[in-house]
Amino acid sequence: MKEYSSLRIGGETNMVVVRSEEGLVEALTYARAEGSRIHILGEGTNTYFGDNLTNLLILKMEIMGVEIKTLDGQTIRQSDSFFYVTAGAGERWDDVVLLSVKKELWGLENLSLIPGTVGASPIQNIGAYGVELKDILVSVRVYDTRTESFIELLNQDCEFGYRDSVFKQEPGRYIVVAVTLKLSSMATPVLSYKPLDALAHKENLTVVEVRDLVIVTRQVKLPSWKEYPNAGSFFKNALISEKKGEALRGIYSDIPLYETSVGYKVPTAWLVEHIAQMKGVRVGNIGTWPNQPLVIVNYGESTSADLAFFAETICKKIMEKVDIVLESEVNFVR
Numbered sequence: 001m002k003e004y005s006s007l008r009i010g011g012e013t014n015m016v017v018v019r020s021e022e023g024l025v026e027a028l029t030y031a032r033a034e035g036s037r038i039h040i041l042g043e044g045t046n047t048y049f050g051d052n053l054t055n056l057l058i059l060k061m062e063i064m065g066v067e068i069k070t071l072d073g074q075t076i077r078q079s080d081s082f083f084y085v086t087a088g089a090g091e092r093w094d095d096v097v098l099l100s101v102k103k104e105l106w107g108l109e110n111l112s113l114i115p116g117t118v119g120a121s122p123i124q125n126i127g128a129y130g131v132e133l134k135d136i137l138v139s140v141r142v143y144d145t146r147t148e149s150f151i152e153l154l155n156q157d158c159e160f161g162y163r164d165s166v167f168k169q170e171p172g173r174y175i176v177v178a179v180t181l182k183l184s185s186m187a188t189p190v191l192s193y194k195p196l197d198a199l200a201h202k203e204n205l206t207v208v209e210v211r212d213l214v215i216v217t218r219q220v221k222l223p224s225w226k227e228y229p230n231a232g233s234f235f236k237n238a239l240i241s242e243k244k245g246e247a248l249r250g251i252y253s254d255i256p257l258y259e260t261s262v263g264y265k266v267p268t269a270w271l272v273e274h275i276a277q278m279k280g281v282r283v284g285n286i287g288t289w290p291n292q293p294l295v296i297v298n299y300g301e302s303t304s305a306d307l308a309f310f311a312e313t314i315c316k317k318i319m320e321k322v323d324i325v326l327e328s329e330v331n332f333v334r
């Protein structure tokens with residue numbers, strides 16, 4: 001499986017490629033007959049695998065296709081302001097972003113260059129630079145393994161939260177086959193985060209300019225997994241109470257705290273650097289990326305145990321020093 005994980009970690013198991021809804025049902029029937037556990041895989045950019053996998057069938061999702069329609073189901077007209085984009089779960093996320101940007105549609109530009117497939121995007125409610133998938137998502141077409149039928153879940157049914165959704169809350173129940181997004185032909189830039197705020201006063205700002213800045217920013221800060229195997233942010237940012245935030249600010253005057261509806265968000269990258277003091281640190285072939293310590297890189301041949309040990313070391317140091325429990329953003333399938 002290491003060939004199918006951007007962290008390049010994992011042992012051997014069986015895999016079937018799913019290219020249609022009928023194919024999905026067939027694969028599930030086969031897995032049931034074999035008594036196999038299943039795991040749905042997109043591009044593997046947020047997952048690493050155990051070294052000894054038993055009784056596990058990987059369903060590699062390759063249902064393709066992208067369709068752009070007006071709200072009344074017609075194809076694009078110049079006069080329309082909003083459009084529905086429906087993409088198959090196997091499409092690469094950034095291909096859909098690029099397509100929408102080329103058509104001068106707003107909504108996805110801040111989410112440029114996020115690795116992975118369309119099918120994976122609602123699972124953790126992908127987000128970047130002040131935009132989350134939930135802000136533009138209309139519905140998700142899924143196979144409900146409980147009722148054994150294909151259904152459409154509306155945005156509110158998905159129970160989206162910070163890197164969270166019903167798909168994480170009820171693991172294994174739903175299999176995403178397509179996602180529908182609502183995009184706008186009117187400029188709707190979200191420029192609250194640095195460095196996008198530099199574009200705030202730019203006249204006639206285009207969606208291409210926003211995408212280009214997001215791409216350059218990500219490329220400077222984040223390692224390409226093809227060169228340095230990684231799975232993006234390894235941990236979620238920490239959400240803490242207001243009281244705890246103020247107490248920490250008393251000790252660490254430069255701690256960045258962002259207000260949320262439930263207290264403060266602390267960038268975990270800051271905790272890894274200043275509390276765990278593990279920015280750019282390597283143990284064997286596993287280490288944090290020097291420009292963004294929230295990213296853990298596999299620099300060579302590593303086992304899942306090596307990675308788990310390294311991640312646990314970070315968690316332990318932060319837990320011991322500031323009593324914050326980190327949550328993993330990356331899936332460990334074993």
Ligand code: NAP
Nearest residue numbers: 127128129130192193194221231232233237258267269292
């Ligand atoms: P950064 O600018 O170094 O900031 C660190 C963290 O502070 C971010 O994760 C962000 O939280 C938070 N933050 C920064 N400005 C904020 C603002 N104006 N309001 C509220 N919160 C703010 O972050 P970065 O690592 O370069 O990442 C930039 C964006 O890309 C972030 O949104 C990040 O989540 C996203 N990203 C995601 C992944 C992934 O694998 N999931 C990887 C890289 C980057 P939020 O995370 O809540 O936005």
